[in-house]
Amino acid sequence: MQDINTQLPSILDQVIQSIPFFKAELALIFAFLGSIIATLFLDKLWKQSSFIITLIGIVSSFVLATQQFGQPQSGFFGMLIIDNFSVYSRGIILAALLICVVFIQQHFQYKTFGKNLGDVYSILLAAGLGINLLTSTTNWLLAFIAIETVSISSYILVGYFSENKRQTEASMKYVLFGSVSAAVMLYGLSLLYGFTGNLDFTSFEHIQGLIEAPKILLSVALLFMFTGLGFKLSFVPFHVWSPDVYEGAPTPVTAFLSTVPKIGAIILLARLFEEWTSSSFYFSELVLILISVASITTMLIGNLVALRQSNIKRMMAYSSIGHTGFLLMALVGNLASEPQVLLFYIAVYTIMNLAVFGLIDVMEQKIGSVQLENYQGLGKQFPITFSIFTLLGISLIGLPPTAGFIGKLFVFTSIFDLFQFNNNRYYLILLVVGALTSVISLFYYFKIPLYAFLRKGDEVKILPTKSTQIVYIISIILGITTLLLGIFPNLLLTLFK
Numbered sequence: 001m002q003d004i005n006t007q008l009p010s011i012l013d014q015v016i017q018s019i020p021f022f023k024a025e026l027a028l029i030f031a032f033l034g035s036i037i038a039t040l041f042l043d044k045l046w047k048q049s050s051f052i053i054t055l056i057g058i059v060s061s062f063v064l065a066t067q068q069f070g071q072p073q074s075g076f077f078g079m080l081i082i083d084n085f086s087v088y089s090r091g092i093i094l095a096a097l098l099i100c101v102v103f104i105q106q107h108f109q110y111k112t113f114g115k116n117l118g119d120v121y122s123i124l125l126a127a128g129l130g131i132n133l134l135t136s137t138t139n140w141l142l143a144f145i146a147i148e149t150v151s152i153s154s155y156i157l158v159g160y161f162s163e164n165k166r167q168t169e170a171s172m173k174y175v176l177f178g179s180v181s182a183a184v185m186l187y188g189l190s191l192l193y194g195f196t197g198n199l200d201f202t203s204f205e206h207i208q209g210l211i212e213a214p215k216i217l218l219s220v221a222l223l224f225m226f227t228g229l230g231f232k233l234s235f236v237p238f239h240v241w242s243p244d245v246y247e248g249a250p251t252p253v254t255a256f257l258s259t260v261p262k263i264g265a266i267i268l269l270a271r272l273f274e275e276w277t278s279s280s281f282y283f284s285e286l287v288l289i290l291i292s293v294a295s296i297t298t299m300l301i302g303n304l305v306a307l308r309q310s311n312i313k314r315m316m317a318y319s320s321i322g323h324t325g326f327l328l329m330a331l332v333g334n335l336a337s338e339p340q341v342l343l344f345y346i347a348v349y350t351i352m353n354l355a356v357f358g359l360i361d362v363m364e365q366k367i368g369s370v371q372l373e374n375y376q377g378l379g380k381q382f383p384i385t386f387s388i389f390t391l392l393g394i395s396l397i398g399l400p401p402t403a404g405f406i407g408k409l410f411v412f413t414s415i416f417d418l419f420q421f422n423n424n425r426y427y428l429i430l431l432v433v434g435a436l437t438s439v440i441s442l443f444y445y446f447k448i449p450l451y452a453f454l455r456k457g458d459e460v461k462i463l464p465t466k467s468t469q470i471v472y473i474i475s476i477i478l479g480i481t482t483l484l485l486g487i488f489p490n491l492l493l494t495l496f497k
Contacts, residue, residue, distance in 0.1 A: 017075070019075075020075075021068075021073050021074070021075035021076075021080055021082050022075065022076075022080065023064045024061045024062075024064040024065035024068070024090060024132065025061070025129055025132055025133065027057055027060040027061035027064055028057055028058070028061050028125050028128050028129045028132065029129065030057065031053055031054055031056065031057020031058070031060070031061075031125050032057070032122055032125040032126055032129070034053040034057065035050045035053050035054050035057070035118060035121045035122045035125060036118075036122050038050040038053050038118060039116055039118030039119060039121075039122065043116070043118050048105075049118075050117075050118030050121050050122075051101070051105050051117075051118075051121060053121075054101055054121040054122075054124070054125060055098065055101065055102075057125060058094055058097055058098045058101065058125075058128065059098070061090075061094055061128075061132075062090075062091060062094040062095065062098075065087055065090045065091060065094065065132075066087065066091060068082050068087050069084060069087045070084065072084075078138075078139070078200060079137055079139040079141070079142045079200075080133075080136055080137060080142070081136050081137060081138055082136060085135075085267070085271075085339050085343075086135045086136040086267070088339075088343050088495075088496055089135040089263060089264070089267045089343070089346075090132050090135055090136070092263055092343070092346060092347050092350060093128065093131050093132060093135070093260055093263050093264065094128065094132075096259050096260050096263070096350045096354060097124065097127075097128045097131075097256075097260055099354050099358075099474060099478075100124065100252060100255055100256040100259075100260065100354070101121065101124055102470065102471070102474065103251075103252035103255055103256075103354075103357075103358060103361065103471055103474075104117075104120060104121075104124070104250075104252040104253065104256075105117070106252075106468070106470050106471045107250060107251065107252045107361060107365075107471070108120075108250075115160065115161075119160070120157065120160065123153045123156050123157055123160075124153070124157070124256070126149060126153045127149070127150050127153035127154065127157075127256075127260070127261070128260070129149065130145075130146040130147070130148075130149030130150040130153065130264070131146070131150055131260055131261060131263065131264035132264070133145070133146035133149075133264075134146045134147065134150070134264030134265060134267060134268045135263070135264055135267040135268065137268070138200055138201055138202045138271055138272075138275075139199050139200050139201075140189050140192065140193070140199040140200075140201060141189075141199050143268055144185065144186060144189060144228070146264070147182070147185075147228055147229075147232060147265075148182060150232065150261050150264065151178050151182065151231075151232070154174070154178075154257060154261065155171070155174055155175045155178060157249070157253050157256070157257075158170065158171045158174055158245055158248070158249045158253060158257075159171035159172075159174075159175070161249070161250050161253065162248075166248055167248040167249070169244070169248070170244040170245045170247065170248030170249070171245070171248065173241055173244055173245070174241050174244075174245045177231070177240065177241045178231060178241070181227050181228050181230070181231035181238065182228060182231075184224050184227045184228070185224060185225055185227050185228025185229075185231075186228075187224055188220075188221045188222065188223070188224025188225035188226075188227070188228075189221075189224075189225055191217065191218075191220070191221035191224070192206075192210075192221050192222075192225065195209045195210065195212075195213035195217075195218060195221065196208075196209025196210060196213070197209060201271075201272055201275060201276070202271070202275050207275075219286075222287075226290070229265055229268070229269055230294070232261055232262070232264075232265040233262055233265045233266065233269070233324050233327070233328075234262075234320070234321055234324055235294050235295075235298040235321070235324045235325060235328060236294065236297045236298045236301050236302075236321070236325075237297075239298070239301070239302070239321045239324075242317045242318075242320065242321055243314050243317040243318060245257065245317075246258065246313055246314065246316065246317035246320070247311060247313045247314045247317065251313065251357055251360050251361040251364055251370075252357070252361060254313060254316075254317075254357055255353065255354055255357035255358065255361075258316070258317075258320045258353050258357065259349070259350045259353045259354060260350075262324065262327070263346055263350065266327050266331065266342075266346065269331060270331050270334055270339075270342060273287065273291060273331055273332075273334075274334065288332070288424075288426065289426060291328055291331065291332055292328075292332060292426040292427075292429070292430055294325070294328055295325045295326070295328035295329045295331075295332065295430060295433075296325070296429060296430065296433045297325070298321060298322065298324055298325030298328065299322050299325030299326060299329070299433055299434065299437040300325075300433060300437060301321065301322075302318045302319065302320070302321030302322030302323070302324070302325060302437075303318070303319075303322040303437040303440045303441050303444075304440065305318045306318035306319050306322065306441070306444045307440065307443055307444050309444070310371060310372050310373065311370055311371055311372070312360055312370050312371070312372055312375075312448070313360060313370050315372075315444055315447075316353075316356060316357065316360070319396065319441070319444070319445075320353065322437060322441065323349055323353075323396075325437070326345075326408070326411065326434060326437075327345070327346070327349065329411055329415065329430050329434055330342050330345045330346075330411045330414075332415065332418070332427075332430065333410075333411050333412075333413075333414030333415045333418065334414070339496070340493055340496035341410045341411065341414055343496045344406075344407055344410060344489070344492055344493060344496060345407040345408075345410065345411060347492060348395075348403040348404060348406070348407040348482065348485065348492075349407070351403070351478050351481055351482055351485075352392055352395050352396050352403075352404060352478075352482055354475075354478055355388070355392050355475045355478035355479045355482070356389070356392050356396070356475075358471050358472070358474055358475030358478070359385055359388060359389055359392075359472075359475045359479075361468075361471055362385065362468045362471055362472045362475065363375070363378075363382070363385065365468050366382075366462050366468065367461075367462065372447055372448070372451050373451065375448060375451040375452050376451050376452070376455045376456065377452070377455060377456050378451075378452050379449070379452035379453035380453075381462075382452075384476065385472070386448065386449060386452040386453065388475065388476055388479035388480075389448045389449065389452070390446075390448070390449040391479050391482065391483060392479055392482065393445035393446060393448060393449065394445075395482040395483075395486070396441065396445055397438055397441050397442050397445055398438045399442075400486065401483065401486045401487055402482050402483060402485075402486035403481070403482045403483075403484075403485035403486045403489065403492075404482065404486070405486055406485065406486055406489045408434070408438065411434070412431060412434065412435070415427050415430050415431050415434075416431060419431065
């Protein structure tokens, strides 16, 4: 007790000194509390109060995060890391989160579904807080808390809007699979802590503990730990929840799940991957093989299964799985290049996915369906919409002159540089599979313009809707952005220097 009393003042001093490093996250916390209060009291007087508070909170967090650029810092006993990598990552996350909030508000603005939309804004802010923390830590305890914050928020988002048996089943599958993954990951982390006595995966003590640990038990612990990260990124074999959840959730929620949480998880994995592959413990060689195999199988399974989908949301779910494999490939390539290559691809992937799901949401509200066959002949009625769909498909495939092409070109170049440097066959396989799956993806992304422009269908009744205009405009802007960044990639690359 006496030791605690003597240490308490220094602990409190450290916490107080660390608060300024936490200001971007504090903005989200205050917005979270403000959104709850507005939902309980102010929404009765002004329906959009919780929505406006949420937007203000996200924008404030974005501004405060950008102010930390060029000021490497750490706080809360080294658990919070503020560097340019985390600043860029949080900028992408908060921009994407802002768009997702607008998508959700527009989707449900004129619908009566018997639930308070303000609750959803609070959940999104909590998820944003967790994702921000994922990009700014090298401590396993804080990382696990952040992952669970994001996971629980995602469970609620999916289950909150369940309207039928299929959606409820998808929600339950998500919760059960996520809970098992979290339990397995926590057990793995407890073993790692037992081996090292330290939770900072960049510290000397942690690496030294890994070197001295029994190899078999350490392998089990690390594989258990990767289970939690695999669930958040939905790479094979932890992808089974994605198609059902993406299909069952409202389209704006699907847009969120396919982009924002993945950014935080991939940044955490990038820090871990870079640190461990540069160390001398035996698993540093196996971790490259593990990530490479996960990338290869994820790209193959995601793209091959997407070929057989007739539901566009389910097709995009497998597309997202395939792109997760490519993100893992970009992660490996990050060893040979500056972080700006990984950040560029993450930003482009986010723009493309948000634009596609925005247009899917617009068409879903107009025709009441997300089946591809119901898009037959709609190209003449909605020429701009399906032209942007086609442009986004070209970008997702990785064809010029789009941002998707530039992003994939950078990733392929970095992997080829690694292959030339050490002649590792895994790099060559990654290159071949990455190129092959890009070709495969052409056959399902082009299904949309094929049905819309080249096939005749029965006349579709256009449903009256008031809430698609803003989503439509944002999606068009994002679609045009992919073209501009393909022609002028330096517009984005110069931001990441």
